[in-house]
Amino acid sequence: EPEVTQTPSHQVTQMGQEVILRCVPISNHLYFYWYRQILGQKVEFLVSFYNNEISEKSEIFDDQFSVERPDGSNFTLKIRSTKLEDSAMYFCASSVDSLYNEQFFGPGTRLTVL
Amino acid sequence: KNEVEQSPQNLTAQEGEFITINCSYSVGISALHWLQQHPGGGIVSLFMLSSGKKKHGRLIATINIQEKHSSLHITASHPRDSAVYICAAMSMNYGGSQGNLIFGKGTKLSVKP
Numbered sequence: 511e512p513e514v515t516q517t518p519s520h521q522v523t524q525m526g527q528e529v530i531l532r533c534v535p536i537s538n539h540l541y542f543y544w545y546r547q548i549l550g551q552k553v554e555f556l557v558s559f560y561n562n563e564i565s566e567k568s569e570i571f572d573d574q575f576s577v578e579r580p581d582g583s584n585f586t587l588k589i590r591s592t593k594l595e596d597s598a599m600y601f602c603a604s605s606v607d608s609l610y611n612e613q614f615f616g617p618g619t620r621l622t623v624l
Numbered sequence: 625k626n627e628v629e630q631s632p633q634n635l636t637a638q639e640g641e642f643i644t645i646n647c648s649y650s651v652g653i654s655a656l657h658w659l660q661q662h663p664g665g666g667i668v669s670l671f672m673l674s675s676g677k678k679k680h681g682r683l684i685a686t687i688n689i690q691e692k693h694s695s696l697h698i699t700a701s702h703p704r705d706s707a708v709y710i711c712a713a714m715s716m717n718y719g720g721s722q723g724n725l726i727f728g729k730g731t732k733l734s735v736k737p
Contacts, residue, residue, distance in 0.1 A: 543725075552729045553712070553725075601667060613669065613725065614669060617665075
């Protein structure tokens with residue numbers, strides 16, 4: 511069964527460093543999402559992406575964040591200068607359509623900023 | 625302001641019990657997800673529904689659009705059902721077409737043998 515994959519599973523970085531989190535969505539899906547979950551808190555929407563551009567982004571998704579689909583398979587989230595408060599689990603998701611199709615989640619990347 | 629509220633926050637049950645988790649939402653939605661999150665952190669989609677009822681094995685999800693309420697039921701619960709169950713509303717408020725999810729805080733279920 512097709513699934514969303516994410517790498518790495520765990521990333522440890524120093525404050526101020528750049529990190530790139532990678533996702534491979536399900537191949538026929540057209541909509542891609544990033545969510546994050548700070549430890550002990552609820553999952554929060556970061557950004558949605560369709561047709562090679564951002565469809566919507568939340569207040570969390572400031573200038574330090576960017577997303578890219580560099581080729582036909584990968585979907586990346588870049589944090590330019592990490593802060594301690596960026597430590598969280600980051601989930602990628604994809605769906606065939608936006609409103610009426612199920613979103614499938616990757617296993618997540620745990621980001622730890624020291 | 626919590627747009628998606630779940631109850632209870634924590635639930636302990638004995639194996640075999642019938643379990644109900646409730647979700648209320650205040651936003652306009654196109655659909656609602658029920659998700660399962662295991663201790664390792666991974667999220668699995670259980671259901672997406674926009675009306676009525678869906679059943680998969682021992683899991684049943686219902687939604688009442690007029691009352692803005694959904695329930696997840698687990699019949700004949702088992703210790704392997706222990707996880708966090710999350711309700712997520714697919715909002716129509718973000719420009720109307722993006723389908724972004726607004727999550728509840730989750731219900732932590734523990735099923736004892």
